[in-house]
Amino acid sequence: MNSEFTIAVHSLVLLAYLPERMATSETIAVNVGTHPARVxxxxxxxxxxGYVDTREGSGGGYWLTAQPAEVTLxxxxxxxxxxxxxxxxCSGxxxxxxxxxxxxxxxxxxxFCAAEQRLESYFAGITIADVLAQIRECEPK
Amino acid sequence: MNSEFTIAVHSLVLLAYLPERMATSETIAVNVGTHPARVxxxxxxxxxxGYVDTREGSGGGYWLTAQPAEVTLxxxxxxxxxxxxxxxxCSGxxxxxxxxxxxxxxxxxxxFCAAEQRLESYFAGITIADVLAQIRECEPK
DNA sequence: CTAACTGTAACTGATATTATTACAGTACAA
DNA sequence: TTGTACTGTAATAATATCAGTTACAGTTAG
Known part of the structure; x- marks a missing residue:
């Protein structure tokens, strides 16, 4: 699996965590540890x-439109x-x-298709809110 | 996922299918569609x-020692x-x-660790014998 | 108009994957 | 005991994928 899935989850959790639920690609990229263009x-x-909205131009960026408890992995x-x-x-x-x-x-x-469905059904049980809750449970550094 | 898993499953199914349950890396490689060294x-x-035994030297090769119905993916x-x-x-x-x-x-x-466990539990329900049975069910070419 | 953004494609370098080569070691059989 | 046919394994090469970066057009606020 490439890491865009991880970047996407991280970005949404970060937006859900921020009071304004809004950030620029630069802010997100620093938090994720990658390049703004990739974000x-x-x-x-x-x-x-349909999970975020964007605004170009000065003062723009990304913000969460979906409810963290309703978006699943x-x-x-x-x-x-x-x-x-x-x-x-593929073999054969x-x-x-x-x-x-x-x-x-x-x-x-x-x-492999059936395996992927199993994986999806596992991911269906985890929301962005769940991930954020797990993060809050971590030991403070 | 890299394709060694697929190669391994294919090789074991082929051995289970062959009457002698035995083949050389060359034979397996042709069937799988890769290089003998990789096999x-x-x-x-x-x-x-412990799933196969090997014999070096002339007349050597690989043969299945496990029961196809007892080896799972x-x-x-x-x-x-x-x-x-x-x-x-990794992000962050x-x-x-x-x-x-x-x-x-x-x-x-x-x-991801939990997801992998889900995947494993799915694979635990599929044996080499099951895969071979699925192959026999395919339309003859 | 300018500064601060996004959208997207192109390019580069790093890493992972697969194919291939090479050769030492082993076993059988004439 | 010598030749043939195998495995075991490492090294190398070719290819594909991934991640980082640059570039720049387009958009918006002030």
């Missing part, structure tokens, strides 16, 4: 998903990282004579 | 896990691919002042 790319996806996963469980490489060769070689690709595809 | 690397892990996952769900990149900075930035890494780590 903007991820936030564009979240905007298309599954929602975010589907917007940002869907399909990332499946390896890019559909034209082979052997039924194992010729059908393995399809069977493994089915297995 | 040998994966099979070394499976040997250490979870067993294989743990031997070959454990930890592969977690991204290599434990030294930051903000509790979100300083604790996100740890919280996301916990989320």
């Amino acid at each position: 903007r790319k991820v936030m564009s996806c979240l905007r298309r998903g 599954k929602d975010i996963y589907r917007v940002i990282a869907i399909g990332s469980l499946m390896p890019n490489w 060769n559909p034209d082979a004579d052997c039924i194992v070689g010729s059908n393995m690709k399809e069977v493994m595809y089915g297995i | 040998r690397k994966v099979m070394s892990c499976l040997r250490r896990g 979870k067993d294989i996952y743990r031997v070959i691919a454990i930890g592969s769900l977690m991204p290599n990149w 900075n434990p030294d930051a002042d903000c509790i979100v930035g300083s604790n996100m890494k740890e919280v996301m780590y916990g989320i």
Whole structure:
């Protein structure tokens, strides 16, 4: 899995934590530990998903429009990282004579799709509010 | 996830399918669609896990020692691919002042570990024999 | 008009993945 | 005991993916 999912979750949790529920890509990037351009790319996806709103220009930035308790990690996963469980490489060769070689690709595809659904159902049980609550429970540094 | 897990499953299913339950790395590699050296690397892990036995030298190769109905994809996952769900990149900075930035890494780590357990429990329900049965159910080409 | 933003694409460098080569070690069989 | 056919493993090369960075057009507030 690439890390855009993590960046997306982190960004939404940060917005939920901030009193104004608003921040610029620069502020988010510092908190996440990456480059503002990368944050903007991820936030564009979240905007298309309807979880944040953006304003360009001076005084602009990103703010949370969704309720933290109503956005799940599954929602975010589907917007940002869907399909990332499946390896890019597939085994077998559909034209082979052997039924194992010729059908393995399809069977493994089915297995990974079902695995991804399991993963999504786990993520469906975790909201942005839950993640923020876990953060508040951490030992103060 | 890298594709060694897929190669391992494919190899074991092929061995379970073959009447002798035995094959060389060359035979397996052709069926899987990769290089024999790569198959040998994966099979070394499976040997250490106790799922196959190997014999060097002329007439050697790999054969299945475990019962196909008793080896699960979870067993294989743990031997070959454990930890592969977690991204290599982590967000946040434990030294930051903000509790979100300083604790996100740890919280996301916990989320991914639990997700991996979910994945493993799904894989625990699928045996090599199940995969082979699915292959036999596929339309003949 | 200017400063401060986002949106997005292009490019670079780093890292991960897969393929390939190489060769030492082992076992069988003539 | 020598040749052939294998495994075991490391090193290298080729390729793909990922993350960082730069660049700049477009937008908005003041």
